[in-house]
Amino acid sequence: MTQLNPQNTAQKLIDIDAVDAKALLGVEESGPRISSDQPFRKWLYDWTLNPNIPGNFQSTIERWIGILIVLNLFALLLEHVPAIYEPYKQQFHFFDIFSVAIFVLEYALRFYLAPEDEEFQNKNTPRAAYVFSPFAIIDLLAIAPFFLQAFIPVDLRALRFLRLLRILKLFRIMIPAVKEFAELNRGRTFRQKIHALVSPSEYGGKLHNIFDTFIVVWVIISVAGVVLESVHSVHYLINLEFVILDTIAVGIFTIEYLLRLYSCVEEPRFRHSFLGRFKQARQTSALIDFLAILPFFLDALLGSVLDLRFLRVFRLLRLLKLTRYNDSTKILTTVIAREWPVISASAFIMILMVVMTASLGYVFEHQAQPEKFDNIPNSVYWAVITLASVGYGDISPVTPVGRFVTVVMSLLGIGIFAIPAALLASAFGDQLHKERELLKANLRNMMKDGYLDETEAALLRVEAKRLHITVEELNVLLEHIHDERENAKHKSVLPLHVIADNPDHAVEHYKMLLSQINQLALLTDAAKFEQAAKSSDSLTAKELTLWQQIKARS
Amino acid sequence: MSSSSSSPPVGTAPTFADWVFIAVLVGAIALVAYLGAIIFEQAQQTEKSKRNAEGLVTWLSTASAQRFNPDYPVKACAGGGDAKTSTWGACLEHLMANDFKSMQNPFNGKPPAFIEACNPSDKSLKGEIVLLKNTATAPGSAVASISSQLVAEDSIDQKLQLSIGICDKGAYLVKVSDFEF
Numbered sequence: 001m002t003q004l005n006p007q008n009t010a011q012k013l014i015d016i017d018a019v020d021a022k023a024l025l026g027v028e029e030s031g032p033r034i035s036s037d038q039p040f041r042k043w044l045y046d047w048t049l050n051p052n053i054p055g056n057f058q059s060t061i062e063r064w065i066g067i068l069i070v071l072n073l074f075a076l077l078l079e080h081v082p083a084i085y086e087p088y089k090q091q092f093h094f095f096d097i098f099s100v101a102i103f104v105l106e107y108a109l110r111f112y113l114a115p116e117d118e119e120f121q122n123k124n125t126p127r128a129a130y131v132f133s134p135f136a137i138i139d140l141l142a143i144a145p146f147f148l149q150a151f152i153p154v155d156l157r158a159l160r161f162l163r164l165l166r167i168l169k170l171f172r173i174m175i176p177a178v179k180e181f182a183e184l185n186r187g188r189t190f191r192q193k194i195h196a197l198v199s200p201s202e203y204g205g206k207l208h209n210i211f212d213t214f215i216v217v218w219v220i221i222s223v224a225g226v227v228l229e230s231v232h233s234v235h236y237l238i239n240l241e242f243v244i245l246d247t248i249a250v251g252i253f254t255i256e257y258l259l260r261l262y263s264c265v266e267e268p269r270f271r272h273s274f275l276g277r278f279k280q281a282r283q284t285s286a287l288i289d290f291l292a293i294l295p296f297f298l299d300a301l302l303g304s305v306l307d308l309r310f311l312r313v314f315r316l317l318r319l320l321k322l323t324r325y326n327d328s329t330k331i332l333t334t335v336i337a338r339e340w341p342v343i344s345a346s347a348f349i350m351i352l353m354v355v356m357t358a359s360l361g362y363v364f365e366h367q368a369q370p371e372k373f374d375n376i377p378n379s380v381y382w383a384v385i386t387l388a389s390v391g392y393g394d395i396s397p398v399t400p401v402g403r404f405v406t407v408v409m410s411l412l413g414i415g416i417f418a419i420p421a422a423l424l425a426s427a428f429g430d431q432l433h434k435e436r437e438l439l440k441a442n443l444r445n446m447m448k449d450g451y452l453d454e455t456e457a458a459l460l461r462v463e464a465k466r467l468h469i470t471v472e473e474l475n476v477l478l479e480h481i482h483d484e485r486e487n488a489k490h491k492s493v494l495p496l497h498v499i500a501d502n503p504d505h506a507v508e509h510y511k512m513l514l515s516q517i518n519q520l521a522l523l524t525d526a527a528k529f530e531q532a533a534k535s536s537d538s539l540t541a542k543e544l545t546l547w548q549q550i551k552a553r554s
Numbered sequence: 555m556s557s558s559s560s561s562p563p564v565g566t567a568p569t570f571a572d573w574v575f576i577a578v579l580v581g582a583i584a585l586v587a588y589l590g591a592i593i594f595e596q597a598q599q600t601e602k603s604k605r606n607a608e609g610l611v612t613w614l615s616t617a618s619a620q621r622f623n624p625d626y627p628v629k630a631c632a633g634g635g636d637a638k639t640s641t642w643g644a645c646l647e648h649l650m651a652n653d654f655k656s657m658q659n660p661f662n663g664k665p666p667a668f669i670e671a672c673n674p675s676d677k678s679l680k681g682e683i684v685l686l687k688n689t690a691t692a693p694g695s696a697v698a699s700i701s702s703q704l705v706a707e708d709s710i711d712q713k714l715q716l717s718i719g720i721c722d723k724g725a726y727l728v729k730v731s732d733f734e735f
Binding site: 187189190191232236239244250254255258259262273297300304307309 | 566567568569571572575578579582583586587589590592593594597598600601604674675677723724726728729730
């Protein structure tokens with residue numbers, strides 16, 4: 001496992017000889033280290049709620065509770081749509097019972113394990129301290145309305161409203177993230193804080209991750225909304241809800257767009273206050289962000305004058321916002337840019353083929369089928385469908401010559417049309433291979449000093465994940481680097497008698513010495529060398545003869 | 555994912571530029587809310603138009619079961635009588651004068667017109683009602699039925715298969731229901 005360098009206490013260093021690929025990539029071999037010999041309560045706390053043990057269920061539980069809270073919020077909103085609520089009343093009720101059961105379990109668990117919690121364990125009565133802590137009160141408020149109806153005749157509408165309190169449970173996730181963000185950004189400007197929030201940096205912390213997740217969730221919700229709008233029966237029932245959803249989504253994406261545009265000048269490449277922002281606005285990701293909100297404004301402002309309904313489909317472009325969180329499209333763009341000359345050449349040949357085929361189709365089939373091959377532009381559709389091997393069959397040649405031409409052109413088309421696909425596939429693989437090689441080269445550089453620091457390890461982890469480097473591959477690489485270092489060490493530091501003991505090493509060493517003499521002979525002035533050797537009697541006659549022989553051979 | 559390097563801190567309080575940005579941000583949110591409210595208002599008008607059509611569907615569907623009884627009270631809409639006198643025009647006139655007297659096109663505040671089709675290029679059709687009769691074609695035809703506008707002169711002495719829809723805020727058709735009258 002990892003080993004700390006005792007000389008450096010500020011930065012945690014991992015000795016290269018002790019690097020564990022699994023630990024480096026964050027792959028747990030046998031789960032978290034939780035002793036089963038400890039008391040049950042401590043053991044349960046370590047498994048479920050202890051935030052300081054990596055690999056336990058704490059983050060999983062928090063994530064699923066967060067998801068359940070968001071689902072509760074949606075359920076609450078949908079319950080106000082009679083067309084949805086009435087037919088599924090029972091399911092909504094069961095979901096409510098399920099949610100309350102989970103929240104009660106969570107509350108009971110936290111209550112039971114409060115004496116193990118760092119926050120409460122030093123109090124006289126840890127459980128009482130937990131009960132009166134802000135988070136516990138929020139947790140209680142989230143489940144209390146459900147039980148209220150059992151004892152007090154509460155108006156159901158008020159009850160539903162009280163269930164909104166469940167959102168407060170999100171504070172359990174938000175507050176620590178905000179605190180961490182404030183700590184990381186202490187002494188930084190307002191704009192720098194915004195930049196840390198919206199862009200990946202060392203100052204973002206968990207709040208940046210929450211921001212990203214929030215945007216991703218809204219992208220998915222709004223795209224799902226656009227897709228469902230096309231279903232008449234759904235759109236007919238919840239038209240108003242779709243309008244509200246779209247307005248909220250556009251509001252969120254507009255804020256995000258402005259935040260990114262305002263804070264981009266914090267990055268060196270967008271430094272200038274106006275030109276930098278203009279440059280940022282021209283970035284592909286910024287254009288996608290802009291196009292994601294544009295249809296709403298155009299439709300609202302010009303919809304009464306112009307028929308802009310077709311713009312609605314462009315709301316699906318919001319899906320492209322997700323490319324910011326995935327590097328595959330970046331690799332694909334690089335590949336297309338790199339292979340553009342070949343792609344454009346094959347596109348040119350494809351266009352030639354299409355025009356040729358359409359023209360030949362028109363020439364040979366027009367007489368027989370004037371309604372289908374009435375002119376060359378209309379024959380282009382048939383040509384493309386034929387050359388791309390799609391073959392719908394709605395238009396097909398009937399004359400013998402037309403069929404013969406189609407056979408020839410189709411066979412050619414298979415090859416020509418396959419070129420771009422094959423090209424892209426091969427270039428994509430090649431690009432990945434290159435990036436992996438680059439990562440390996442970087443890893444070699446990082447390990448030159450014999451240690452990996454935390455920053456290097458984190459960078460390696462991110463890149464290895466992005467390029468799908470497996471533990472086995474990393475092990476091979478580490479072994480290779482280890483061997484290289486060992487060889488270099490042996491060559492440079494082994495004493496002569498150790499080299500002499502091994503004939504292979506001795507031969508290698510002899511070759512190295514000869515090579516050095518050869519280099520010396522090439523670089524030095526031979527006349528001056530011999531004059532100096534003779535005048536000061538530095539070399540014996542035999543030594544001088546040997547030098548002359550080596551020099552003559554070189 | 556690229557990690558960026560930020561410029562060194564120069565002060566934590568928002569600067570004038572920050573306040574300008576905050577003002578722009580608030581302005582943008584206000585604009586989205588305002589436009590959202592306008593779109594919501596228009597969507598509500600479309601919903602009211604749908605309710606108009608649904609009201610008609612409910613009335614006509616209910617009447618469908620009874621209007622062939624001899625003692626059916628609404629004579630103007632009764633079936634099984636004289637094809638020349640029992641017309642849709644008379645029935646509609648009765649409906650608009652009684653049960654649907656208060657029915658309005660929410661987009662113009664007037665009683666809705668019954669039209670043949672919506673036309674997105676003619677915005678004056680917003681909120682109007684498209685009422686079509688579906689006539690079955692002969693067996694073996696390419697289409698099962700053909701649709702045409704139910705006009706005032708059309709006889710209602712026999713059962714009719716009807717389709718109803720409305721023109722939304724963009725004067726596009728929103729189909730409401732197919733029913734029997």
